[in-house]
Amino acid sequence: MSFAKKNGGKAFDVLQNLPRITLANLRPEPGAKKAEKRRGRGQHGGNRSGRGHKGERQRGNIPRLGFEGGQTPFYLVIPKYGFNEGHSRRPQYQPLTLKRLQYLIDLGRVDPTQPIDLTQLVNARGVTIQPLKRDYGVQLVDEGSDIFGAKINIEVQRASEGAIAAIERNGGLITTSFYDPISLGILIKPVPFFMRGQPIPRRMLPGEDMVPYYTSAENRGYLADPEEIQQARRALAQKYSYVLPDISKDELYHMLAVRKDVRQIFFGLSPGWVVNMPEKKILKPTDEKLLEYYSS
Amino acid sequence: MAASMLVQRTAALCGTFKGISVSKAVRPVNSHYGFMLQTACYNPRPLRLNLRGPYIPDKDSIKTPEWQKTARYDKKLFGRFGSASHIDPASLWPSHEELEKIIAEEKQWHPPLEVMLKNIEAKEKEETEKRLAKEKLIAANMAKMPKMIEDWRREKRETKRKLKEEKAKKAKLLAEAQERFGYSMDPRSPKFLEMVAEIEKEEKKKKKLLKRRVKEEQVAAPPVAQS
Numbered sequence: 001m002s003f004a005k006k007n008g009g010k011a012f013d014v015l016q017n018l019p020r021i022t023l024a025n026l027r028p029e030p031g032a033k034k035a036e037k038r039r040g041r042g043q044h045g046g047n048r049s050g051r052g053h054k055g056e057r058q059r060g061n062i063p064r065l066g067f068e069g070g071q072t073p074f075y076l077v078i079p080k081y082g083f084n085e086g087h088s089r090r091p092q093y094q095p096l097t098l099k100r101l102q103y104l105i106d107l108g109r110v111d112p113t114q115p116i117d118l119t120q121l122v123n124a125r126g127v128t129i130q131p132l133k134r135d136y137g138v139q140l141v142d143e144g145s146d147i148f149g150a151k152i153n154i155e156v157q158r159a160s161e162g163a164i165a166a167i168e169r170n171g172g173l174i175t176t177s178f179y180d181p182i183s184l185g186i187l188i189k190p191v192p193f194f195m196r197g198q199p200i201p202r203r204m205l206p207g208e209d210m211v212p213y214y215t216s217a218e219n220r221g222y223l224a225d226p227e228e229i230q231q232a233r234r235a236l237a238q239k240y241s242y243v244l245p246d247i248s249k250d251e252l253y254h255m256l257a258v259r260k261d262v263r264q265i266f267f268g269l270s271p272g273w274v275v276n277m278p279e280k281k282i283l284k285p286t287d288e289k290l291l292e293y294y295s296s
Numbered sequence: 297m298a299a300s301m302l303v304q305r306t307a308a309l310c311g312t313f314k315g316i317s318v319s320k321a322v323r324p325v326n327s328h329y330g331f332m333l334q335t336a337c338y339n340p341r342p343l344r345l346n347l348r349g350p351y352i353p354d355k356d357s358i359k360t361p362e363w364q365k366t367a368r369y370d371k372k373l374f375g376r377f378g379s380a381s382h383i384d385p386a387s388l389w390p391s392h393e394e395l396e397k398i399i400a401e402e403k404q405w406h407p408p409l410e411v412m413l414k415n416i417e418a419k420e421k422e423e424t425e426k427r428l429a430k431e432k433l434i435a436a437n438m439a440k441m442p443k444m445i446e447d448w449r450r451e452k453r454e455t456k457r458k459l460k461e462e463k464a465k466k467a468k469l470l471a472e473a474q475e476r477f478g479y480s481m482d483p484r485s486p487k488f489l490e491m492v493a494e495i496e497k498e499e500k501k502k503k504k505l506l507k508r509r510v511k512e513e514q515v516a517a518p519p520v521a522q523s
Contacts, residue, residue: 109338123338191343197375199389204406211412223409274388278345279378285389293395 091136091210093158094127098166099144101126105152115258115267116154118179122188131185140174142166153256155222158213164220165236171245173256177222178206178214183265190266194275199285202263202271202294222262263296270294350377469495 006012019025040049051058066073104110109124118138121127129135137157145166152172159176167174179187183203186193206214214221217228218236237244247256263271272294274283285291352373353364363369371388373381390398407415466483472495473488474480481488 123340125338191341195372195375197371197373197388205409205412208412208415211409211416215413272389274385276375276378277343278347278376278380281378283385283388287389289392289395290389293399 088134090134092134093137093139094129094135095141096121096127096138096156097141097143098148098163101140101152101154102144102148102150105150112150112152113252113255115255116152117267118155118157118184118187119190119266129184129188131181131188135184136181137179137184140164140167151250151252151256153258155260159220161218161236162240165240165242168233168236168244169240169242171247171250173247174220175222175259176214176219177260178203178210179265180204180206187265191277194277197274197276199274199294200265200269200271202296203265205262222259345376347377347380350380352377352381 008015038045040046048058051060056062066075068074101110104121104124104126105112110116110120110126114120118127118129121138122129127138129138139158140154140156140160140163142160142162142165145162148166149170150172151170152167154167154172155175155177157176157178159174164174180203182201186201205211211223213219215223217224217232220229220232233244247253250256258267260267261270265271269275269282270284272285272290275281276283285294350373353360353369355365367387370381370383374383374385374388469488469492470480470483473491476491477487
């Protein structure tokens with residue numbers, strides 16, 4: 001184990017020789033603390049206390065917000081239109097910028113030497129997913145794609161083209177996969193699920209409206225053809241003009257190539273197993289029918 | 297019923313020590329600052345497994361609430377206390393009947409991938425057919441358009457021309473009336489109408505004369521041509 005070169009130099013020496021930090025030595029950053037507005041005190045805060053001169057305003061009798069003195073208010077003049085109709089039935093995906101992902105990797109909260117999953121991201125407190133609020137997972141957004149420089153094997157639920165390009169440019173692998181709401185709840189909070197004593201369920205397939213997304217190679221869907229994905233990788237490299245690095249010659253190829261089965265929720269755990277936390281044991285079923293069901 | 301197999305394996309996700317545990321993966325990283333050791337770590341929530349006095353409710357007693365005698369609660373007991381809960385692990389999985397129900401439900405509500413792909417293909421095909429039919433119709437109608445435009449323009453021109461002619465006739469008649477009678481009169485008056493009738497008669501006579509002449513010429517011409 002070799003030590004890091006001491007960086008800081010003379011400033012570091014000075015800092016070491018300064019006196020102990022106490023409350024007397026501390027002062028907030030200029031502009032950090034703003035003085036509170038106190039009504040009814042002093043020459044400027046007193047007199048009418050910021051309420052104006054007579055009338056409804058000073059006497060606190062203003063009508064409701066939006067009232068325009070009897071004229072049909074703006075919010076009623078505009079006719080209704082179904083912009084938000086069915087909003088509670090639309091799947092939502094929590095955005096994850098590449099900038100934030102790079103931040104998490106740099107701080108060591110996410111381990112790039114292991115496949116990155118939604119569980120890893122939630123454990124690192126990188127994203128917060130609420131399956132009960134129609135969240136269907138996390139989507140990768142390409143803000144920060146110019147500073148992104150980590151080689152990772154990541155699995156998200158949606159990804160923009162720029163984000164896919166940025167990850168593959170650095171020699172990584174990205175997959176988009178679908179988790180139905182129950183599987184998602186299990187994925188983000190695995191330990192409370194194991195404490196329930198239920199066998200790990202099979203992940204369901206996406207609905208008909210999402211099947212085209214997850215079977216297309218451009219989106220790196222988990223149901224797509226691997227050859228098509230290779231072609232799409234090359235096409236994207238051409239489009240965004242970068243050289244596609246050859247992953248098979250990478251030292252971490254074995255880790256990068258790890259992908260989940262279509263019905264699997266966790267890496268290394270199959271559906272049908274019961275994980276027992278107090279005794280640190282895994283129970284597997286031996287009945288043929290159960291095995292057939294869980295492995296179909 | 298199925299007999300479950302107990303397999304020894306450490307939980308891969310988080311440490312189960314009492315208190316705070318941190319999972320670390322140490323790996324060397326070569327950065328331009330020199331050789332640094334970076335650790336990936338997150339603080340998992342401490343798992344308070346209180347295994348000292350596990351409360352396992354008495355199934356036979358009347359005083360225990362109903363919800364503590366259900367299979368769901370048994371599973372939770374097993375999940376919390378493990379084998380100390382004295383629950384047959386085989387009951388954690390669905391029985392054969394329940395399994396059949398689950399399979400039937402899945403067949404009904406979650407069709408396999410091939411079926412879904414077929415449905416999607418069928419829908420797409422239908423959509424494209426509709427679109428093509430619409431476009432064909434539009435193209436055919438557009439091809440007819442120049443002719444229809446021409447027809448319509450011709451019609452308009454003709455109506456315009458006819459209107460003009462009518463107007464000219466009427467103006468002529470008025471002028472005739474003016475000449476004959478010396479003052480401009482209302483076209484609806486009886487005198488005007490008489491005048492119009494006279495003019496028509498004269499024109500008819502002229503036409504008849506013309507016709508007779510044309511006939512005579514025709515009769516005269518062919519015999520001359522023959523002989």
